[in-house]
Amino acid sequence: MEKSFLSDGSSRVWRHQRILWWLFVVNLVLGHLSIFAMVTRWAGVLDHSLSADQLYHGFNLGRYIELAMQPGIGFGTASPGIAAFAIIFFVFMLFVTGGILEAYRSPYKISTADFFQASGASFWRFVRLLIMFVIVLIPVAIAANAIKDWSGDLSTNAAPEKLGFWVDVAGAIVIWFIAMCLRLWFDVAQVHAVATGERAMRRAIRRAFRLTFGNFAALFPLYLVPSLMSLIGMAVILLIWTKVPAASVGISFVLLEIWMLLWLGTRLWQRAGETAWYQHTQVPAEMPAVPPVVAGDATPGLAVGSQPGI
Amino acid sequence: MDRARRWWFLIISVLAGATVMCAAQPMPSATLSDKPLSQRWLDYNIDARVDAQKHTLDATEVLTWHNFTGKPQDTFPFHLYLNAFQPKSTFIRETHLYDPEFEWKQKNYGAAEVKSLEVVGVDDLTSQLRFISPDDGNPDDHTVFQVKLPKPVPAGGQVQFKIVFHDQLPEVLARTGYKRDFIMGAQWFPKVGVWWQGTWNCHQFHRSTEFFAEFGTFEVKLTLPQNEVVGATGVEVSSINHPDGTKTVSFYGEDIHDFAWTTEPEYRVITDTFQGSMGAVKIRMLVQPGHMRSAPRYLHALKGTLDRFDKWYGPYPYKQITLVDPPHGALQAGGMEYPTLFTADTTWWAPKGLLFPELVTEHEFGHQYWYGMVATNEFENAWMDEGINSYTEVKIMDSLYGKDTSILNLLGAHIGESDYQRLSYDAVAEDDPMARFGWQYMNGSSYGGITYAKTATVLLTLEKVIGEQTMQRALHTYFLRYRFTHPTQEDFLKTVEEVSGKDLRWYYDQAVYGTQVMDYEILGVRSERPDWYKENPSKPKKGETVYRNTVLVHRKGDFIFPLDVQIKFDNGETTTEHWDGRDRWVRYQYDKKARIVSAELDPEHQAWLDKNFFNNSYTRQSNQAPHHKLAAYWTVISQFCAQLLAWLV
Numbered sequence: 001m002e003k004s005f006l007s008d009g010s011s012r013v014w015r016h017q018r019i020l021w022w023l024f025v026v027n028l029v030l031g032h033l034s035i036f037a038m039v040t041r042w043a044g045v046l047d048h049s050l051s052a053d054q055l056y057h058g059f060n061l062g063r064y065i066e067l068a069m070q071p072g073i074g075f076g077t078a079s080p081g082i083a084a085f086a087i088i089f090f091v092f093m094l095f096v097t098g099g100i101l102e103a104y105r106s107p108y109k110i111s112t113a114d115f116f117q118a119s120g121a122s123f124w125r126f127v128r129l130l131i132m133f134v135i136v137l138i139p140v141a142i143a144a145n146a147i148k149d150w151s152g153d154l155s156t157n158a159a160p161e162k163l164g165f166w167v168d169v170a171g172a173i174v175i176w177f178i179a180m181c182l183r184l185w186f187d188v189a190q191v192h193a194v195a196t197g198e199r200a201m202r203r204a205i206r207r208a209f210r211l212t213f214g215n216f217a218a219l220f221p222l223y224l225v226p227s228l229m230s231l232i233g234m235a236v237i238l239l240i241w242t243k244v245p246a247a248s249v250g251i252s253f254v255l256l257e258i259w260m261l262l263w264l265g266t267r268l269w270q271r272a273g274e275t276a277w278y279q280h281t282q283v284p285a286e287m288p289a290v291p292p293v294v295a296g297d298a299t300p301g302l303a304v305g306s307q308p309g310i
Numbered sequence: 311m312d313r314a315r316r317w318w319f320l321i322i323s324v325l326a327g328a329t330v331m332c333a334a335q336p337m338p339s340a341t342l343s344d345k346p347l348s349q350r351w352l353d354y355n356i357d358a359r360v361d362a363q364k365h366t367l368d369a370t371e372v373l374t375w376h377n378f379t380g381k382p383q384d385t386f387p388f389h390l391y392l393n394a395f396q397p398k399s400t401f402i403r404e405t406h407l408y409d410p411e412f413e414w415k416q417k418n419y420g421a422a423e424v425k426s427l428e429v430v431g432v433d434d435l436t437s438q439l440r441f442i443s444p445d446d447g448n449p450d451d452h453t454v455f456q457v458k459l460p461k462p463v464p465a466g467g468q469v470q471f472k473i474v475f476h477d478q479l480p481e482v483l484a485r486t487g488y489k490r491d492f493i494m495g496a497q498w499f500p501k502v503g504v505w506w507q508g509t510w511n512c513h514q515f516h517r518s519t520e521f522f523a524e525f526g527t528f529e530v531k532l533t534l535p536q537n538e539v540v541g542a543t544g545v546e547v548s549s550i551n552h553p554d555g556t557k558t559v560s561f562y563g564e565d566i567h568d569f570a571w572t573t574e575p576e577y578r579v580i581t582d583t584f585q586g587s588m589g590a591v592k593i594r595m596l597v598q599p600g601h602m603r604s605a606p607r608y609l610h611a612l613k614g615t616l617d618r619f620d621k622w623y624g625p626y627p628y629k630q631i632t633l634v635d636p637p638h639g640a641l642q643a644g645g646m647e648y649p650t651l652f653t654a655d656t657t658w659w660a661p662k663g664l665l666f667p668e669l670v671t672e673h674e675f676g677h678q679y680w681y682g683m684v685a686t687n688e689f690e691n692a693w694m695d696e697g698i699n700s701y702t703e704v705k706i707m708d709s710l711y712g713k714d715t716s717i718l719n720l721l722g723a724h725i726g727e728s729d730y731q732r733l734s735y736d737a738v739a740e741d742d743p744m745a746r747f748g749w750q751y752m753n754g755s756s757y758g759g760i761t762y763a764k765t766a767t768v769l770l771t772l773e774k775v776i777g778e779q780t781m782q783r784a785l786h787t788y789f790l791r792y793r794f795t796h797p798t799q800e801d802f803l804k805t806v807e808e809v810s811g812k813d814l815r816w817y818y819d820q821a822v823y824g825t826q827v828m829d830y831e832i833l834g835v836r837s838e839r840p841d842w843y844k845e846n847p848s849k850p851k852k853g854e855t856v857y858r859n860t861v862l863v864h865r866k867g868d869f870i871f872p873l874d875v876q877i878k879f880d881n882g883e884t885t886t887e888h889w890d891g892r893d894r895w896v897r898y899q900y901d902k903k904a905r906i907v908s909a910e911l912d913p914e915h916q917a918w919l920d921k922n923f924f925n926n927s928y929t930r931q932s933n934q935a936p937h938h939k940l941a942a943y944w945t946v947i948s949q950f951c952a953q954l955l956a957w958l959v
Binding site (some may be wrong): 027028030032034039042043046047048049050052053055056058059060061062063065066069070078083085086087089090093094097126133134137155156157159161162165183246247249252253256257259260263 | 490598600638639658718721722726729730733908925927928929930936937938939941942943945949950951952954955956957958959
């Protein structure tokens with residue numbers, strides 16, 4: 001059953017692939033903008049220096065550390081830009097998630113206006129969900145920290161040398177599993193809120209809790225399989241990347257961007273799979289998806305309006 | 311006498327005779343030389359019983375001190391360094407000063423208590439002991455005590471102290487102590503100070519400094535449980551099992567100035583041999599079971615280092631070298647040197663491309679020369695052991711593992727020793743001079759960055775002035791001349807001047823005694839036509855149009871150093887200018903039928919002291935590929951961070 005939801009989810013992602021490309025472009029542009037000031041400063045140091053070649057042909061870590069030690073170029077100066085643009089992307093994702101779920105819920109391509117209307121309609125509800133999600137994550141973070149302290153202590157003091165490491169690995173798996181369950185729960189809450197127009201988020205969470213853990217065997221693979229695919233894909237891409245010659249910057253960049261695209265795609269796959277599952281199992285409670293405004297010849301899937309569809 | 315009595319008499323006589331013969335038999339030599347290598351001021355004879363469960367030790371030390379000072383002596387200072395591991399000691403005080411987050415833990419308590427001190431044949435002077443604090447006046451520091459004899463030891467005479475003491479070892483801290491079953495017994499016995507430059511030299515135990523002691527012989531007996539694997543300075547002479555489940559292992563060392571030992575039941579023992587120029591050296595490695603993957607790496611590094619030292623600087627004269635691999639959690643015991651024994655460091659996961667086990671092995675073995683044999687004062691001239699050793703570490707690691715890959719060669723990233731040392735120095739370049747007492751540095755970073763890294767960088771840069779081969783000859787001469795003595799920093803500096811035949815005072819004043827920072831830069835290059843003012847100049851023709859080329863070189867720092875400037879032209883010509891580096895700037899000008907491609911300071915890349923390598927060259931045309939590469943990677947990092955954060959949505 002879950003296999004069909006997975007494939008249904010993947011076909012929804014494919015059908016609405018413009019969402020993926022847009023998210024990717026936003027992510028890429030913000031990523032580039034976040035380091036723009038840094039790049040200008042690097043250019044001032046590197047562009048006329050013969051030593052810069054040691055960063056291009058190969059990667060001389062000594063030269064890179066020396067670059068980072070230059071006034072205004074260290075990691076400390078890069079991080080505010082990266083953090084700021086990460087937050088912008090985060091807010092952007094918070095905003096568009098409602099539209100994404102609406103698009104995946106719809107059998108048709110929805111218009112840009114409808115997409116952003118759905119995004120706006122869900123925004124404050126998703127902000128409330130986010131706050132509750134963070135609250136739920138706090139004990140998990142505390143547990144993760146405790147495991148880290150414990151494993152650190154074992155690494156130093158326990159007689160078996162690797163015990164701390166294995167506790168770390170086991171702890172990471174457990175924390176990862178818990179975090180996936182929680183994320184799945186709140187994903188379902190979001191899907192439910194969009195599908196039903198539910199405005200009371202605590203009620204949505206309660207409902208999602210029952211749905212998630214009452215149908216855990218069916219739902220969890222919809223989250224786990226894309227997660228594993230993203231990790232396997234990342235490992236393969238990084239393995240290939242290590243074989244790419246140091247000066248082949250273009251190839252390296254394309255490879256790493258495929259990785260970024262893969263991560264975004266698998267996350268959307270999770271969303272789409274969950275939406276498919278919800279639609280097939282919770283139909284009576286669901287509100288109708290935004291109907292398409294069909295043109296005269298009523299070509300299926302072709303949205304019309306003043307703006308292109310998403 | 312009846313028959314039975316006669317038999318008993320015979321047996322007892324034979325046994326007694328054998329005992330006397332055994333007692334009279336000299337200890338086997340611990341060196342590859344048939345005569346003493348040092349002036350042996352001391353003979354230590356220590357009999358210690360170790361309680362491996364309580365981490366305590368009870369011992370009797372008989373110390374014979376020979377008065378080679380040329381004058382009568384009646385006052386003797388002793389180190390008692392285990393008392394450093396107490397909350398009010400100078401060591402803990404300085405540790406807290408350097409690192410305010412340092413927390414005192416009772417398990418780190420250590421102590422050495424002198425139960426009695428007797429001058430053999432004279433008097434019991436236990437009540438006469440008093441603690442002194444010659445460095446900082448801290449009355450709570452009990453790491454140095456002094457005793458005054460009722461009558462002086464005449465010049466050429468000797469005195470024998472019999473000291474009974476009890477040690478409590480700390481959980482491993484600052485190189486010494488226990489961790490689970492592992493014990494590193496270092497700085498564990500009362501050790502007399504050094505008569506140096508006409509006075510006693512006996513410093514307190516400090517956060518940053520290491521040690522200074524006098525040459526002699528050591529006979530040490532350790533009694534401990536039979537399941538323990540023991541390693542120690544010198545060579546093992548005997549091991550006798552006792553009915554109570556203990557054994558007594560005896561060690562002997564000569565022409566050394568300290569004695570350390572280690573014990574742990576789990577050690578795996580690996581032995582090998584290195585054929586040096588004085589004879590075969592036994593390699594004994596005590597390795598943790600979980601670190602056996604690192605054992606071949608240790609061995610390769612150790613044999614390679616022995617080989618380079620033997621060929622470049624002088625022979626290793628001892629019969630044995632012992633490598634100790636401390637267990638996990640005992641990092642503080644790792645990376646430390648003692649005569650003929652040193653502690654290495656690794657982890658079970660150490661990747662091959664990260665050459666940390668090799669580096670520690672090389673460095674700590676190097677101390678057999680720069681500390682062990684050339685026994686400089688590590689309190690007052692820390693750069694002479696750590697720094698010279700860091701320099702030889704660069705040379706040997708580069709020789710064994712490649713100039714650009716001798717620290718890290720992993721996943722396409724690499725860094726060599728020279729860069730590693732230089733960057734460590736750069737971070738603290740202006741903080742302290744090399745010539746400063748170890749405990750008087752601004753902080754721990756400065757001590758490390760200056761004594762280790764700056765010295766290595768200063769000596770690497772000195773190669774540019776006197777040549778690499780001359781530098782090697784200078785170290786060879788210095789080693790042969792000063793081994794088994796306590797040279798001063800001027801002894802070293804003058805030896806380099808003597809071998810190179812150059813007056814290097816201008817360099818030493820800045821590099822050793824000063825804090826000047828070197829930073830030369832190519833401020834800019836220009837290639838323009840002399841008829842630049844014309845409204846319609848003729849079309850440029852390669853190889854025919856004349857250009858006025860200028861290169862502006864600037865001294866940004868206050869360190870003055872002569873440098874070459876290499877200018878390359880687009881017709882393939884190369885010009886090298888020599889600049890004495892004294893003025894603030896210099897401009898070179900060339901009228902040629904070619905334009906400048908690049909100008910580079912120090913084209914052979916030997917001025918390692920220069921703080922910024924990027925501004926040492928300037929290309930007329932910009933090359934954006936390097937910064938595009940960094941931009942590409944950092945964009946991905948930024949995207950990755952953003953996606954991670956977006957998971958919360």
